Amino acid sequence: MTEDSGSDKPQTELLTGVWEKRPELFTRRKTELTQFKLDELVSRVFSDGPHYHYVFDLFDLSLLYVSPEVENIHGLDAESVTFQDILQQIHPEDMDFVSRAEATAIRIFQQRIGIGKITDYKISYCFRFRVKDGSYHLFNHQAIVLSTDATGAIAKALNVHTDISHLAAENNYQLSLIGMNGEPSYLNIEVDGQLEAAQPSHPLFSKREVSVIRLVSQGLTSAEIAERLKLSEFTIKNHRKRILKKADCQNMNQLLGSCIVDGLI
Structure with a gap:
């Protein structure tokens, strides 16, 4: 899947603005990352294709760790890459969807699931990413909140990006909240839709x-x-x-x- 990248740049402030408008949900202070098994968490994320992962701090959007595969996929240096550098690889036409998907996920946690359960879910949706050769491929984005601060505000998260262009050509432009630790999943959610439509899904597979x-x-x-x-x-x-x-x-x-x-x- 290739496209002309054009001269437009993604409006990354659409995404960061989603978080800035909800300061009560995201930590206002630097926190220490509690001990966790990163490899174990990554193994719980479904990845069938070239992928990389990174851990970032919601306080200042700093990257705490980036896997070296980011260089093979995006041509970005794992030692110096910033969160903004990664956002800049998103297709300009998909940036609005990404920001709306994040906003919808937050609304569902606030009003349906409960923000206290956010560490028991993987947030998943797809969008187009620019790869090393300048073309765009369809990627799956999965995010897991790793820690919260003393007030329960979101502090650090793990993001995993997987190139799925060899498996899927079309994006459904929907959001899924995949339950872990026995929690129910909410699948194929229309972003900006009515929250009543976001119902727990019966597992299709055992x-x-x-x-x-x-x-x-x-x-x-x-x-x-x-x-x-x-x-x-x-x-x-x-x-x-x-x-x-x-x-x-x-x-x-x-x-x-x-x-x-x-x-x-």
Whole structure:
């Protein structure tokens, strides 16, 4: 997927303005990052394609860590890149959607789920990112809040960006809030829509089926998945058939693209 980048630059203030207008939700002081297992958290994010991740502070938008893959994907130096540099890679036409998706997620946490549960969710949506060669690819964005301050205000977050252009060509321009730690998910939310429309979604796949999908995305064969999950190869093949039928997909690549764009996993 390629496009002429044009001369326009994304209006990054649309996104930062969403946070600035809600100072009560974001920390007003520098906080220490509590101990956490970054690799474990990243492993909970669905990534099937080139991806990178970074940790940033909502107090001053400083980057605390950036994985080196940002250089291969965007051509940005991991040692000197800033949060603004990353925002500048967003397609100018998608910047408005990104800001509205963030605003909608905040409204849902405030008015439906409860802001206290924000660390139990992954925020997921897609947009176009400029890559190293200057073209634009469709990316999946997933964010996890890592910590809050003493008042409960959001302090630090982990963002993971995955190139999914090999799996999906079209963006649905919707938002998903994917529950972790037993929390329900809210999928395919229309940004700016009525909050009443954001209802918990019944899981399409069982926990076992999600495990199979994740292992398929890593390139494992049915035999390798069977060994990993301590099941028979016959059982894994049956799981794969049921998964495709449930998702109404013809093959696993189509399934993975659908899962990412629709926020199913």
